[in-house]
Amino acid sequence: MKIDPQRAFSFVRSDRFGPIGIELALERLHMVQVRNTATGPRIHACASLPVDVQQDALLQRPDALRELIRDGRRSHGFHGDQAVAAMPASQIRVMPVSYQRRDAQSDGAAIAALLRERLGDELDHLVADYMPVQVLRESGGERLALVAVSRREAVLNFLDGLTGAGLDATALEIGPIAIRRLVEVLLRDLPPQNTLILNCGRHKSFVTLIADNRLLADDELEFGEETLLQALETELELERPLVEQVVRDANLDKTALGNSRDAAAESNRALIQILRPQLNRLVEDLQRHLLYASSESTGARLSRVYLLGSFARWAGSDRLLESLLGVPVGTMPNPVALFSDTGFEAGPELAVATGLALKAA
């Protein structure tokens, strides 16, 4: 019998455990850690902890963040101290930047020079990095990158919170990169396609556009669950708790309604009619992004939309958007369920943290 020493002694190798993926969302702190096994990554630990403090306030108090992370580490059995975190979306500005390299200039140097030119001394108070997107015109050497910038103070406070909790932050990323990494793993066996991930928040949503495993865009949309709830409140003349109850009982899947004339079906149709103006604006934004993705990717390919966040939890929201958009729409597969044999209860909201955790240590 042949013994593979690398596998036989894998239990003493610390790299069996990936880094702890940490995402500080608006109202929760998400933490995920995967363990690399012969059959692929498996969830080792995950946590979704409520955050009682405003995110801005939390980022100004590294000690509060430190305690929150320490609690999560202690109570959920995370292993090791290496972490990959995502800078909170509220602290990040992502913008497309087209640039040209001069002579043997690197992409980084070219982008830094461009940012210095545009931002001047303000750049000294910022932290920036970029994601190459594509070469626009090979002959002219014009290139496109997504540049993420954040205030240096916010970055350092966030890092101090992580390191204060005993973590060694090996990378500080942004949500869309983590999503791209997760999608890459999830869609590994599917043919190439343009993927749009709509992450719906309470007040705003984020669109992440991926093509050829490249992050094409990460944009903020003025669309959130609150927009829809307010429309229902106004039209139905109901108090918020009742509106939320109606939403919980509703099913927005038009195809499921059929020709049924019962009260529930009529109620669902009424809801769809009320929400349609807001959804139409959303659909227009999504179509624009999909069009951009098609123009940036080569050859005919499918497009697919994944929903994440609050609106994704509305029953039938994916089917409704699919009917409006004309491309397949689905809720993001529960990453924890995909990478776990045991019943972790957390769901799609851990997508970013899972994507972070999948980064090789």
Place this chain on the structure above:
Amino acid sequence: MSEHEFNLIPPGYRERHLRRRGLLRYAATSAAILLGLGATSMTLGYATRHTEARIGELQAQQSISDGQRAQLVDLSEQRDRLAGEWQLLQGLRGGNHADEIVRLVGNTIVPGEVWLTDLRMRRVGVVNEDEDDPVAAARALVDVDSSEVLRWSAVTAIAARGQALNHAMLSGLAERMLSVPAIDSVHVERASLGELRVNGERVVDFELAITLRSPLES
């Protein structure tokens, strides 16, 4: 386009953090080691003091034991001495009867040749320093204050004074006495010509020291 790893951690931050953490760990480890050494030192110091105190206690107990042992020896010696004295007193109390002694001595007298003018007897305890010299033993006095363990014996000592017609008759008396089994020794203490005259010749005044075997073996 080259692969670029996105990372917003400012350059040098992680190195500084790792260096600071390394220093903190080093300091913590050093502090822990120093603390451990301090604790060990304190423990050893306490153990040493405790052991020394215990040794002191044991030494005190040992000295008490030595004192007790010496006391025991003293008592043992005292017991032996008292036993000897008790034996002596028993011997003295159970000695020979005076009439027997007078009879024994009297049998050795030849009338007209030698006569006794004074006969004194004493029962005394003597230390047998020299077993081969019973006379010396007879002369010894009892020293009850001596700390030495002595062998005691009870002796009947007789001091006899008398007169003989001449030295030859005195000598004959001594020989006759020595032939008596009950008499252990006869010693002429003094023999000199006296003032008394018999038939114009001066008689010999003498003193004899006689010891008897105890009890009398006749």
